[in-house]
Amino acid sequence: MYQILAAIGTDEDRALEQAQAIADLPRNGDVSVTLFHDFADGNPEGASVHQVAAVRRAVEYLEDEGIEVGYSESSGDxxxxxxxTADELDADLLCLAPRERTPAGKALFGSVTQQVILEGSRPTLVVGAGEAGE
Incomplete structure (x- = not known):
């Protein structure tokens, strides 16, 4: 089974872009996607990954495309x-959607995306990395 880890933020449109990009990948066998959300604020309300609207939007699309979906969450870095999480899952591909960038920031990805690309060793699909206002 081909395992994809999709790091989903809070932007529903970017989450849908990620889901569409994943569904558009060639599939020669079974594909499983783990939707991951990090509660950067430490999650004081005790929310669950299942409660994040962007995650729900992605899962609806992926399930409609016949793709198996799992969930993972964390708080912190x-x-x-x-x-x-990619190591734990032995993910074959990471899917990230950086925040929109201003013209001054377009030379660099967001810090999380940049760190994952630079420190990771797995193939990474970056979706929707256009400039702010496009």
Whole structure:
């Protein structure tokens, strides 16, 4: 089974872009996607990954495409948590969607995306990395 880890933020449109990009990948066998969300604020309300609207939007699309979906969550250092979760799952591919960038920031990805790309050793699909306002 081909295992994809998709790090989902809070932006529903970016989450849908990630789901669409994953569904558009060639599938020669079974594909499983783990939707991961990091509660960067430590999650004081005790929310669950299942309660994040962006995650729900992605799962609806993926399930409609016949793709198996799992869930994972953490609190704290998002980049390190993504890398650790990818290792735990032995993910074949990471899917990230950086925040929109201003013209001044377009030379660099967001810090989490940049750290995952630079420190990770797994193939990474970056979705929707256009400039702010596009």
């Amino acid at each position: 998002a980049a390190q948590a993504i890398l650790d």
